[in-house]
Amino acid sequence: MSTKPSANHSAASVDCDEKPFAGLEDMYAFDAESMLAEPGVFPFTRGVHREMYRKKLWTMRQFAGFGSAQQTNERFKFLLDKGQTGLSTAFDLPTLMGRDSDDSLSLGEVGRCGVAISSLDDMRRLYDGIDLSRVSTSMTINAPAAIILAFYVCVAEEQGHGPDELRGTLQNDILKEFHAQNEYVFPPGPSVKLVIDTIEYGTHHMPLWNTVSISGYHIREAGATAAEELAFTLADGMEYVRLSQERGLDVDDFSQRLSFFFDVHNDFFEEIAKLRAARRIWANVMRDRFGAKNDRSLWCRMHCQTAGVTLTEQQPMNNVVRVALQAMAAVLGGTQSLHTNSMDETLALPTEEAVKVALRTQQIIAHESNVTQTVDPCGGSYFIEKLTNEMEAKANAIFDQIDAMGGVLKAIDRGYFRRAIAESAMMENKRIESGAQAIVGVTDFVDEESHGMETLKIGQDVEDAQVASLKQLKADRDQKRWRASLDHLRDLAREGANVMPALIAAAKADATVGEMMETMKGVFGAYDGGPEW
């Protein structure tokens, strides 16, 4: 041992138990029939399918996107070639914020952390040569999600595929932006209305498409505890379901296309328990609160990603091990799809080499470890079941608090989520700084010399080329058709009608992301953030 042997390290965000092990006495309120059942049976604690990975492995989905649409297109083809089974698109910050590449606030950010998409033309280049009826695509975008979906539908149409053939997931979860990630544009009310527009459109036209990926990932990364991540995410899910019902949709028609996205952090058993609890809570809520009848409507299908915040810049190779442990927790927790982070992600966009190791990590778990051979191998463990029950109880207590405030939107107005998350982040920071929580290679077992890693750099030329091509597009398009399409969008937004058809028409008229967002801002207003402290 090189450095200080500090006392009693624990990364646990659950309260550390006094007892050295869990036992039968922890099961006093546990009814295996109603709380556990078999895999594939209500309440699906043990998994949504009976056979799980024995029959079908999880989808290995690595997030990719950087630079220009062409560059990302090449990375996609590389990943498909290496055996990846789904595409996942990361957009650059300007796109995520609904701004065009030539916007003054976009300066220096075009193509840096994802791909820049300002127009249908960019989207065409992004998926060039990839048959959209054959891949499943996930797109990580929120405030302008409806616009990006419109682009996708248009590109598929040009390939000769209808929206009903498209498989994939749109993140489209604006609520967590208000809690954590801050990529909102409109105020909460109109923002959520836009999400319901896409759910409605998807329900009628895109039966294979996951309309919202209700995300705890960003909530957790911003500092929430596991229980807060679980509760806030499911509360957001309930809000979407409630509002979709209010829109007049039948719960069994749309809820099967809602999926979840969780973070998988360091505390191995806690994370497994969190995923199991999520399924149990959701199944109960969907049946009892919302009256869903179809089994599939009760499923909490999930995508997981290993926790970016746990990665360290120091001794970056250690990250490979962290990611492997977290990935294993996700698999033991029964995820439907998984992204493993690359070891160099704290520094910059991942290099090809790092992305490959991350993917190989999943493949080793899938094909070498044999954990896929029995479903929910942790089920029935005193400790896991106890943790699962505790997770559920904590989440229920948080639901009660949110209900008491008058629901998710009211709680946002009061700054409830942001404050809770900031408070938890601060607590964790204190644990780390006081030595109560260790980070190997950072707080303990520190190396004297540091060695930088080679990172991927995006040149300024991407931005220049992107801005130039956008200028060209704006000059070349049919001005009358373009203007009319934006006017139509504004009118529909004013009426409170579903804007999806207008967005698709505007996409075809070469209106840009920024122009459509501005048009809607004129109607919905712009949001400046909730209470900060």
Next chain:
Amino acid sequence: MKRPIRILLAKIGLDGHDRGVKVLARSFREAGFEVIYTGLWQTCEATMYAAMQEDVDIVGASLLSAAHMTVVPELVRYRRELGVENIPILLGGIIPETDHETVLGMGVAAIFNPGASTADIVTRIREMVASSRSESDEDLVRGYKNREPVSLARLITRLQRDGLPGGIDLEQGKATIVGVTGAPGVGKSSFIGKLGGALRERGLKVAVLAVDPTSPINGGALLGDRLRMMRGKPDADFFIRSVASGDVQGGLGPKSEEIIRLFDGFDFDVVLVETVGAGQSDFTVREIVDHVLLLVMPESGDAIQFSKAGIMEIATHFVLNKCDLDGADATHAQMIGALGDSRPIWRISTINGEGIGDVADWLVQSRSR
């Protein structure tokens, strides 16, 4: 008197990951600093403008989107153009080690990557600001009289710290002083930001004094009003100064009246004063302003509460904010009932802009009377 270290924390660009900057803000408050957080999506120009007006000791910029090579030169340029090269700039976030040397060479004082302990950061900051400033009183007074914003900003600091130097007379000038009060979260800062913008459009020069409470435990403060006020392009004639209340009671901070007079003497037409928002204890404001605007929001129960607490008497005008939300009509009716007189009630929303122009027009008119 030694004042606490004042630090401005800024997130520049479109990135919204604010976990790090918020943990720092709280840690700095616990260390007894006055922390001015300017919120998301700031430009380099607005950040340095804020640093100048607030006369902070140090600027901390959080950068997570790999845009440091573009952002840092801009920050340094505005720092020079605004004449505040005395203010060190710290960078936090993800700056690859291979870029550190280049970035430091551009004029940044220090870089803290994730994993840096807050205790270390606090110590480094204390060392950096220990080397005190060296401007003479004569320069300050001359600068103020020449209407140089930097001098105004520094004179406020001088006033707070050691009192005013000789050569400055605080007399009542032509400025209209407007107090803005109401419960925390009702939208005072947002309103002042929008109203200030509308007054600028009408050709008036506007100064703001924004008071936030000081933590009673360690003397630190999170000054968060400014972030709601600085959405437009930075503007020399829209001067915002955030202050901590200290242990001064009554909704304002130490030397508030003198600061207002400094603004007045600097030829601002309107001075907007945001109180702590403690409700009925915001009484001092009444004595030093021309108008008191009380903000209320829908469904808050404020209307009823205030009529009991006596705050209704303090106000000369009422503003019902957040009229974009449900329940505005009901609250409006309640207020009319509770008031029982003819003092005006404006209905506004800082989100969609409703009603802001009416308040601005009234202010313009009231000045010509």
